[in-house]
Amino acid sequence: MSDAPPELSGSRLTGLTDAVRRQLHSGRLVDYAFMALFVVLLVAAALSSDNFFTQANLTNLARQMVTNGLISLGMLFVILSGGIDLSVGAVVALGGIIAAGLVGDVPLALAVLVALAVGSIAGAVNGVLVARLRLASFIVTLATLSTFRGLVYVYSDTPISPETRSFRSMLGGASIAGVPVPVIILLVCFAIGWLFLNRTVPGRTVTALGGNREAVRLAGFNVGRYETLPYVISGFTSALAGVLVVSRLGIAQPNLGVGYELDGIAATVIGGAVLGGGGGSVGGTLGGVMVLGLIDNLLNLLNVRSYFQQVVKGLIIVVAVLARRAGRHAN
Numbered sequence: 001m002s003d004a005p006p007e008l009s010g011s012r013l014t015g016l017t018d019a020v021r022r023q024l025h026s027g028r029l030v031d032y033a034f035m036a037l038f039v040v041l042l043v044a045a046a047l048s049s050d051n052f053f054t055q056a057n058l059t060n061l062a063r064q065m066v067t068n069g070l071i072s073l074g075m076l077f078v079i080l081s082g083g084i085d086l087s088v089g090a091v092v093a094l095g096g097i098i099a100a101g102l103v104g105d106v107p108l109a110l111a112v113l114v115a116l117a118v119g120s121i122a123g124a125v126n127g128v129l130v131a132r133l134r135l136a137s138f139i140v141t142l143a144t145l146s147t148f149r150g151l152v153y154v155y156s157d158t159p160i161s162p163e164t165r166s167f168r169s170m171l172g173g174a175s176i177a178g179v180p181v182p183v184i185i186l187l188v189c190f191a192i193g194w195l196f197l198n199r200t201v202p203g204r205t206v207t208a209l210g211g212n213r214e215a216v217r218l219a220g221f222n223v224g225r226y227e228t229l230p231y232v233i234s235g236f237t238s239a240l241a242g243v244l245v246v247s248r249l250g251i252a253q254p255n256l257g258v259g260y261e262l263d264g265i266a267a268t269v270i271g272g273a274v275l276g277g278g279g280g281s282v283g284g285t286l287g288g289v290m291v292l293g294l295i296d297n298l299l300n301l302l303n304v305r306s307y308f309q310q311v312v313k314g315l316i317i318v319v320a321v322l323a324r325r326a327g328r329h330a331n
Helices: 006-048 055-080 088-102 108-131 137-155 166-172 181-199 201-211 213-218 223-249 260-270 282-301 306-330
Strands: none
Touching: 006 282, 055 088, 055 181, 055 201, 055 223, 055 260, 055 282, 088 108, 088 137, 088 223, 088 260, 108 137, 108 166, 108 223, 166 181, 166 223, 181 201, 181 223, 181 282, 201 213, 201 223, 213 223, 260 282, 260 306, 282 306
């Protein structure tokens, strides 16, 4: 089924997205609670460590947020459409190791473009399996998580160090007016994501899909196309995250990205995304990324072991989901 003309379907789509937004208003108190949590974390970080507000730590914190920020942005699109993407960590590794492997043989821009294209294709595979074959996104992305990780090891089962210094000097290690280039890229991506979701028909359609897939179909939209699109975006942003993290670290490990899907889901849920679709925002997701990044940084400053950090993240997801559900039921 082809898309209906904007003048025919636009009003129907606006009605659908307005209904979704009305549902989100019920979670405002929870949003305020997480804002208060962010303030409390800032105060706790400042009191617990003299190093927190140093320029070096804040710059490092901003750089570390980039990877999860890009993953979470792509995850938001998928969750809004009613799905989930568990393969993001493997795509991070795939994009990063391909870029690192190619950068010594081709120009930097071409190596990055190939890595992003591979990530987008990986996302398209997920999307087609979910949208066209009507398979559960959880099962599909769990399977492709293993498949894409295997492809990483097929490409190289040993770490790859980029053969050109420009890979780091122009990306992960570069700054403009004191602001790290990866942070600028992250903010630009979030700005584009906000415009896409709030100012374009495809973006509003993705949001409406998670609220009522059948209503979107009856409004005259090609549901399969718009259900595939979020996975392509997720693959693209995950591969971009892989390129940036490898350029920052200076080495591409085949096991890069293990567990990153947990961080992405946690950040989007903290930011107001409704698992199952129909709710979430770009601004909220950015806030979730900042809260989660602040928690990680605080735990690192307190020398808390990484294993306990994983426990904390898992508990955060549970508490956030329960808080969102309680907020909706209370209204």
